[in-house]
Amino acid sequence: MRAGRGRGCVLVALAVAALAVQAVPATARAAPAGSEVVTWGASADRLGEGVPDRAYRLVVHTSVGGSDLRVRLSNAFGDRPVTFDSVYAGVQEAGAGLVRGSNRQLVFGGARSVTVPAGATVTSDPLPGRVAAGTNLVVSVHSPDAAGPATGHGMSMQTSYVSQGDHTTEDSPANWGGTIGSWFYLDAVTVRASPGTGAVVALGDSITDGWQSSTDLNRRWPDYLARRLRQSTTTTVKGVANEGISGNKVLADGAGQSALHRLDRDVLSHPGVCTVFLFEGVNDIKAHTGVTAQDMIAGYREVVRRAHAAGKRVVGATVGPFKGWSEWDPEAEAVRQEVNAFIRDSGVFDAVTDFDRALRSPYDHERILPFFDGGDHLHPNDKGMQAMADAVDLKSLDCSAPANP
Incomplete structure (x- = not known):
């Protein structure tokens, strides 16, 4: 059985389909649509x-x-x-x-x-x-x-x-x-897609960046989200940009520039973006630098204000559980709970995805469900990443949905 040769033919065909050269003089090409x-x-x-x-x-x-x-x-x-x-x-x-x-x-x-x-x-x-x-x-x-x-x-x-x-x-x-x-x-990387196609940018930290997911298999939660969007017939949002940085914070530079400082370059500058998905805050909360829930809320409000000014929707995601992580303590947990109450109930965000609810153990809401735990009690494994993507209401990302004023 000449499996190698058959596989090679298939791959060449896929390559031609994926990156086919258009044999048309530049002067004869119509203006690109989409x-x-x-x-x-x-x-x-x-x-x-x-x-x-x-x-x-x-x-x-x-x-x-x-x-x-x-x-x-x-x-x-x-x-x-x-x-x-x-x-x-x-x-x-x-x-x-x-x-x-x-x-x-x-x-x-x-x-x-x-x-x-x-x-x-x-x-x-x-x-x-x-x-x-x-x-x-x-x-x-x-x-x-x-x-x-x-x-x-x-x-x-x-x-x-x-x-x-x-x-x-x-x-x-x-x-x-x-x-x-x-x-x-x-x-x-950008492409010209069918007219009306939009994108969502995931602004986050190491969980969004994919730590504890499987290397080379594209199992970060934004990857799972992209696969759901690709199969969906209910939304025109198809593009996903993963703008997570391990260790990143909303308020302070350190592991990369803060979310506030990099928002324009890493999020708002990309073409086709209609929705910002904000899932960040655990590194501010667990750092024990005196950051309060009100500090976090002010940071979230600033991200939303600037995104709205640029004509983007903002989906806020609750901060997941991390009891068992070395920096967890009751004081940090109290801040997390107050921050999550704001995200869920304030009406500041155009929509909310409850990652806390999707990941937490039913027996201890301060801990990640062991089945989803990547091993450090903070970062989800592949199954946890998929559960996060599954928790997102795809219609909440849609460009046609109205944004809060």
């Missing part, structure tokens, strides 16, 4: 020092499918310009290997090379063709001059690859021997 919408995102942070002549092969998972793929490269935390002289996008076959024929060059203003100023981002030109929803997309980037603070996303729960020298054009994994668990320089 809505540009984010299909993948990851919050930017500082990631050590940049290395010159290094290439990264970054594996990301699309949520919504569409045409005219674009990638956004970030130098948000750099202190000097960084040049990218080769950027490609393809479809993963296995590991660092790509489906043959799927790897294609991205350009910026028609040029293959682009220099991103310190503190800035740059978005590629649209890549003709289609990319399917639920695709393991591989974006390969090379910088000849990277130095100083590098920008990226630290905890990806996804294996990506690194090489010294420019091997971005290659389908083969042969020169990509190094593995990494972070995404360097890439912070968003």
